[in-house]
Amino acid sequence: MAVGASVEAVVEAGGSHIPPLMAALEQRLAALAAGHGDALARHGGETIAAGGKRLRPLAVFVVAGPTAPAGGPSLLRAAAAVELVHSATLVHDDVLDGADLRRGRPTVVAAAGRRMATATGDLLFSRAFAELAANGRPDEVRVLSGASTALARGELLQRADVFASDVAVERYILRCELKTARLFEAACRLGALESRGPARGQVAELGGFGRRIGLAFQLLDDVLDVSGPAQRTGKRRGADLLDGTVTLPLILARERDPALADLDLRSVATPAQAEAVCDSIAASGALEEARRRAVELVVEAKDDIPAALPAAQRSALRLIADGVVERYS
Amino acid sequence: MAVGASVEAVVEAGGSHIPPLMAALEQRLAALAAGHGDALARHGGETIAAGGKRLRPLAVFVVAGPTAPAGGPSLLRAAAAVELVHSATLVHDDVLDGADLRRGRPTVVAAAGRRMATATGDLLFSRAFAELAANGRPDEVRVLSGASTALARGELLQRADVFASDVAVERYILRCELKTARLFEAACRLGALESRGPARGQVAELGGFGRRIGLAFQLLDDVLDVSGPAQRTGKRRGADLLDGTVTLPLILARERDPALADLDLRSVATPAQAEAVCDSIAASGALEEARRRAVELVVEAKDDIPAALPAAQRSALRLIADGVVERYS
Numbered sequence: 001m002a003v004g005a006s007v008e009a010v011v012e013a014g015g016s017h018i019p020p021l022m023a024a025l026e027q028r029l030a031a032l033a034a035g036h037g038d039a040l041a042r043h044g045g046e047t048i049a050a051g052g053k054r055l056r057p058l059a060v061f062v063v064a065g066p067t068a069p070a071g072g073p074s075l076l077r078a079a080a081a082v083e084l085v086h087s088a089t090l091v092h093d094d095v096l097d098g099a100d101l102r103r104g105r106p107t108v109v110a111a112a113g114r115r116m117a118t119a120t121g122d123l124l125f126s127r128a129f130a131e132l133a134a135n136g137r138p139d140e141v142r143v144l145s146g147a148s149t150a151l152a153r154g155e156l157l158q159r160a161d162v163f164a165s166d167v168a169v170e171r172y173i174l175r176c177e178l179k180t181a182r183l184f185e186a187a188c189r190l191g192a193l194e195s196r197g198p199a200r201g202q203v204a205e206l207g208g209f210g211r212r213i214g215l216a217f218q219l220l221d222d223v224l225d226v227s228g229p230a231q232r233t234g235k236r237r238g239a240d241l242l243d244g245t246v247t248l249p250l251i252l253a254r255e256r257d258p259a260l261a262d263l264d265l266r267s268v269a270t271p272a273q274a275e276a277v278c279d280s281i282a283a284s285g286a287l288e289e290a291r292r293r294a295v296e297l298v299v300e301a302k303d304d305i306p307a308a309l310p311a312a313q314r315s316a317l318r319l320i321a322d323g324v325v326e327r328y329s
Numbered sequence: 330m331a332v333g334a335s336v337e338a339v340v341e342a343g344g345s346h347i348p349p350l351m352a353a354l355e356q357r358l359a360a361l362a363a364g365h366g367d368a369l370a371r372h373g374g375e376t377i378a379a380g381g382k383r384l385r386p387l388a389v390f391v392v393a394g395p396t397a398p399a400g401g402p403s404l405l406r407a408a409a410a411v412e413l414v415h416s417a418t419l420v421h422d423d424v425l426d427g428a429d430l431r432r433g434r435p436t437v438v439a440a441a442g443r444r445m446a447t448a449t450g451d452l453l454f455s456r457a458f459a460e461l462a463a464n465g466r467p468d469e470v471r472v473l474s475g476a477s478t479a480l481a482r483g484e485l486l487q488r489a490d491v492f493a494s495d496v497a498v499e500r501y502i503l504r505c506e507l508k509t510a511r512l513f514e515a516a517c518r519l520g521a522l523e524s525r526g527p528a529r530g531q532v533a534e535l536g537g538f539g540r541r542i543g544l545a546f547q548l549l550d551d552v553l554d555v556s557g558p559a560q561r562t563g564k565r566r567g568a569d570l571l572d573g574t575v576t577l578p579l580i581l582a583r584e585r586d587p588a589l590a591d592l593d594l595r596s597v598a599t600p601a602q603a604e605a606v607c608d609s610i611a612a613s614g615a616l617e618e619a620r621r622r623a624v625e626l627v628v629e630a631k632d633d634i635p636a637a638l639p640a641a642q643r644s645a646l647r648l649i650a651d652g653v654v655e656r657y658s
Binding site: 043088089092095096112114115116118119120122123125126129130132133134135136137138141145146148149151152153155156159 | 447456459
C-alpha cells in the first residue's frame with residue numbers, strides 16, 4: 001500500500017525519530033492486548049495486533065515532531081489511544097455489517113459472534129480512555145472524547161439518511177467530518193499537545209490540517225467504493241449503495257444524470273445492480289469531481305502547515321497529506 | 330420500587346441536599362440528550378430520559394456529602410458520567426439480547442434497529458468521558474475508564490463461560506465484580522473525590538463500600554432471575570439459563586442436587602424447561618444461600634462506612650446499602 005511506502009518517505013524526509021516510535025507503539029499495543037490478565041481480551045488483542053496502516057498514530061508522532069522525547073510514555077499513550085478508538089469503531093462496524101474479513105483476517109464478529117464483538121469494541125473504547133487518562137492531561141481527554149462522540153454521531157447521521165434521495169453535499173460533508181475527519185484532527189491535536197517543539201503553539205492549526213486530510217481520506221474512500229477495483233478494496237463495487245449509504249459520487253452524479261436522480265436506492269438489491277449504478281456514476285464524471293475535491297482538501301491542508309515548524313517536519317507533514325491521495329491514485 | 334422509596338429515606342436521614350441534586354442531574358441528563366444539535370441522538374436522549382432508578386448518581390451524591398456545593402457543576406458531571414456509562418451498557422445489552430422493552434419503553438434496538446442502537450451506545454460512552462473530562466480531573470477519568478474497561482471485560486468473561494458446566498464461585502464473583510460492582514465502586518470513588526467534606530480522605534474505603542453493594546446488587550439480581558416473580562423482573566424466570574449464563578444459584582444448586590450437576594445447559598431450550606430448572610434450583614435451597622451471601626456483603630459494606638464521616642451521612646449510606654436488599658425482599 002502506498003501509505004506503507006509513505007511512512008518510509010516520511011522517515012527519509014527527516015523523520016528518523018519515527019521508526020523507533022512506531023516500533024514502540026506496536027509494543028505498547030501488544031502489551032495492552034496482553035495486559036488483560038487472561039485470554040478473555042484475545043479478540044481485542046487480535047484486532048489490535050492485526051495491524052493496519054497506523055496512519056493516525058503516525059500523524060500523532062509526526063505532528064509532535066523530533067523534539068518529543070523518543071518513546072516518551074505520554075506521547076506513546078496518546079498515539080495508542082487514538083489507534084484504540086479507531087480499532088473499536090472498526091470492530092463495531094464489522095458487527096453491524098456482518099463482515100467476515102478485515103485486513104485479511106477473520107473479524108471478531110466472524111470469529112466469536114456479535115456479543116463478543118460488541119463487548120470487544122466497548123473494551124477497546126474503554127482502554128483508549130484508560131490509556132489516555134494515564135497522561136493526566138484533561139485537555140487530551142477532551143480532544144479524544146470529542147472525537148469519539150463525533151464518530152458515534154456520524155454513524156447515527158449515516159443511519160438517519162439511509163436510502164435518502166435528498167442528501168445534500170453539506171450534510172454528506174458533515175457526516176464525513178464526524179465519522180472520519182474528527183479522529184484525524186484529534187490525532188494531530190494530541191501530537192501538538194504532546195510536542196516539546198514549535199508544534200505546541202499550533203494546536204488549532206495542526207488540528208485543521210488533520211481535519212482536512214481526514215475529510216479527503218473519506219471522500220477518496222467513497223470514490224473507491226464506486227470505482228473499484230475490488231481487489232483493492234477487498235469488497236465488490238457499490239457496497240455503500242447496497243447499504244443505502246449515500247456518498248458524494250452519487251450526490252454529484254444525480255445532479256448530472258436524470259436517470260440517477262430518479263433512482264430509488266431501495267431498488268438496488270443485487271451486487272450486479274449496484275455495479276451497474278457504479279458504472280452510471282462513473283460515466284457522469286462524478287468520480288473525477290469528487291477526486292478533485294479531495295485533492296483540493298489535501299492542497300489546502302498542506303497550505304495550512306504552520307510556517308513556525310522546522311522544514312523537515314513540514315515536509316514530513318506534506319508527505320502524510322500526499323499519502324492520503326496516493327493510497328487512492 | 331423499593332429503591333425509589335429509599336431515596337426518600339435517604340433524604341429523611343439527613344440528606345436534604347439530595348433532592349435538588351437529583352433534580353439538577355435530570356436537567357443535566359436532559360440537556361446532554363438535547364445537546365447534540367439535531368434529532369439524531371434522539372434515541373440516546375430517550376434512553377437517558379427513560380430514567381431508571383438513578384442509583385449510581387445517588388451514591389455519588391450521598392458519598393460526596395452535604396458539604397459538596399449543591400448543584401456544583403463538577404459533582405453533577407461526575408454523577409451524569411456514571412449514569413451515561415450505565416445507560417450505554419444497557420443499550421448494548423439490549424442489542425445483544427434483542428430485548429424489546431426496557432423500563433417499560435421500547436428499547437433503542439426495537440425502535441431503531443441494531444445499527445442505530447450500537448452507535449447510540451457508543452455515543453453514550455463517549456459523552457460520559459466528554460462530560461467527565463470537563464472536570465479537568467485525570468484521577469476521575471481514570472476511575473471511570475477503569476470501571477468501563479471492567480464492564481466490557483465482565484461481558485467478555487460471561488460470554489467465554491456461556492453454557493459452561495464448571496464455573497467456579499470465584500469466577501462468578503469475578504464476573505460480577507467486573508460487570509456490576511466496579512461501576513458502583515466508581516460512583517462512590519467519584520463522590521469521594523468530589524467531596525469537600527471528610528469523605529475526601531476516604532476514597533478507597535468508600536470505593537470498597539460501593540464495590541460490596543454492587544456485588545450484592547448483582548447476586549440478588551441473579552437470584553431474582555430464578556425466583557421470579559415475572560411481574561417483578563419484567564421477564565420470565567430462567568432467562569439467564571436460556572442464555573447459557575451460569576449464575577450463583579445454579580452453581581450452588583449443582584453442589585446440592587446431582588441431577589442439576591449433570592444437567593447440560595444447552596438442553597434447556599424452552600421457557601418451560603427453564604422454569605422447571607428454576608424450580609429445581611429453588612428446591613435445593615441455593616436461593617437462600619445466595620441471598621444470605623448478598624446480605625452478608627451488605628452488612629460488610631455497612632461496617633466499612635468510615636467512622637470519620639458525619640453521622641447523618643453514615644446513616645444515609647446505610648440506607649443506600651439497605652435499599653439494594655430491599656429491592657429484592
